[in-house]
Every structure is written in C-alpha cells, then in structure tokens.
Amino acid sequence: MALTGAVPPMPADPALIDDLVAANRILYNEGVVDGFGHVSVRHDRSPERFLLARSMAPGLVTAADIMQFGLDGEPIEPQGRTPYLERFIHSEIYKAQPAVQAIVHSHSPAVIPFGVAAGAALRPIYHMSSFLGTGVPVFEIRDAGGPATDMLIRNPALGAALAKSLGDAAVGLLRGHGNVVVGGSLREVVFRAVYTEVNARLQPGRRERPPKPIAASMAARGTCGKRGRWAPGVEPRAADSWPQGRLPLLPPMRVRGTAQRSRRLAGRCKRLGDSPRVVPTLA
Numbered sequence: 001m002a003l004t005g006a007v008p009p010m011p012a013d014p015a016l017i018d019d020l021v022a023a024n025r026i027l028y029n030e031g032v033v034d035g036f037g038h039v040s041v042r043h044d045r046s047p048e049r050f051l052l053a054r055s056m057a058p059g060l061v062t063a064a065d066i067m068q069f070g071l072d073g074e075p076i077e078p079q080g081r082t083p084y085l086e087r088f089i090h091s092e093i094y095k096a097q098p099a100v101q102a103i104v105h106s107h108s109p110a111v112i113p114f115g116v117a118a119g120a121a122l123r124p125i126y127h128m129s130s131f132l133g134t135g136v137p138v139f140e141i142r143d144a145g146g147p148a149t150d151m152l153i154r155n156p157a158l159g160a161a162l163a164k165s166l167g168d169a170a171v172g173l174l175r176g177h178g179n180v181v182v183g184g185s186l187r188e189v190v191f192r193a194v195y196t197e198v199n200a201r202l203q204p205g206r207r208e209r210p211p212k213p214i215a216a217s218m219a220a221r222g223t224c225g226k227r228g229r230w231a232p233g234v235e236p237r238a239a240d241s242w243p244q245g246r247l248p249l250l251p252p253m254r255v256r257g258t259a260q261r262s263r264r265l266a267g268r269c270k271r272l273g274d275s276p277r278v279v280p281t282l283a
C-alpha cells in the first residue's frame, strides 16, 4: 500500500520522537554525523512507516522537525518541509528487512578509507565493535546506477540495490561515500554507528593500502564538483551547522594521523578544482 498524499499521519509515541531527537544530537556530538547524515526509526504503531527529520543538519533537529514516511520513501504529510534526498536508504532497508527498527546513514570519516582501499576490510578489533564480525559489505553504486552517478542514493531502485548489498550485516559501506548501520532499536543503532567509527580509527593498516579513488566522472557530479557550484541542497545544510562551529571543519579527532589524512583529502579535492575547506566532510 502506498502511503502518500492524503494519508494522514498516525501520531507516534512522543517518547520515541524524543529518542530520535536525542539520537541526532548524540551522533553529532560523537562526530559520526556533521552537517550531513541522518538517523531514522520505524514507527511504533505502524511497521509500514518510519520517522526521519526534515532535510537539515542533525545537530539542530527538534521534535517539530520529525516527519513521517511510507515505505515508498515519500513523506506522508510534508507540510512544506523538504525531505532528505537519500531517504530511500531508509525506506528500502525497512521494506527489505522487517526486523530492522532503526537506521543511521553517515559519512563518518574514519570509515571512508575502508570502502575505497583494496583489501582493507573493516574488521572488529575489540569487543565494542563485535557486531562487525558478520562482515561489512561494500556497495559499489556503479553496479546499480551506471558509471557516472553523483554517488547519492537518490531513488528507490538505488536504495533497493543498497539494501540487497547489505543483506543481514549490521554495517555496510558505500564506496567513496559513507556507510549505513542498522539495528533493532535507536539505542542499538546509535551504539553501532559510534563504535563503527571508533573501530575504524583504531584499526591498523588502513593507511598502508593504496586507495582506489572515485572515478573522475563521478567526482565531477559530486558535492566537490565545480568551484562555487554546490550540489542542490548542500550549501544550506552546511550553513545550518555554521553556528555550531563544526562545518566546514572535520569533527574533532583524537587519533594520530587523521589530520594528515584530512590534508591529503583536501589536496586531492583542490586538484579537482573545488574549495578544499568543505570537501573532506563530504567525501
């Protein structure tokens, strides 16, 4: 059943909405999301719906920003609010996996190299990240979307392909883009998203592997495409976080080596012809 248009919203438990707001704030404070990324939860009264903020910086989300969506990925009562472009990550995973209750999508920075470096698989290296032990698949969007997408999951078909790639894993990587984490509750998925990032910072060997960068044709369409020309919706989201002092800088890092990697990324994007300041967080 399509849940769009005139279908009225079914009020969700206010405590669940409060938890979703808290999840946004925690993920921001822990450096998993910055001005970008999102977290959703399945509706407590209808498994055919889920809750997700409107398109905005996660660190600023309030209860009034939470929208309801059907499993077609469309908002049930948008009230003029703009949804996240990549909401199909959530809708298609909820559709494919009834047991999943909550989902995080982020560009969590330390995880990115594991999606692009051949042979550098993300593995659990301590007990806090044992959920990685069932394997971490890497989604190659070119297999589903052709050779020159902008790397974003912008329609249901790409979301379905990602959900298929994820399978039963707790975490999946999107090559040259970010990761998706699923869980049986909001608290579980936030825990997993945070410790996926921590595990990636701690795992040795990732910098020794030669990365295979994203294709030039895709880089040209991505958020660091041409100087002064933002992809639609990107600039306002970056501006949202400006007062919080996080964007366009990377989240705080406490592990040696990250600053050097950030400079290398900035240099690479500078060569592609865009501002090096904004690119690292949008990789």
Ligand SMILES: [Zn+2]
Pocket: 037, 086, 105, 106, 107, 152, 177, 178
């Ligand atoms: Zn994304």
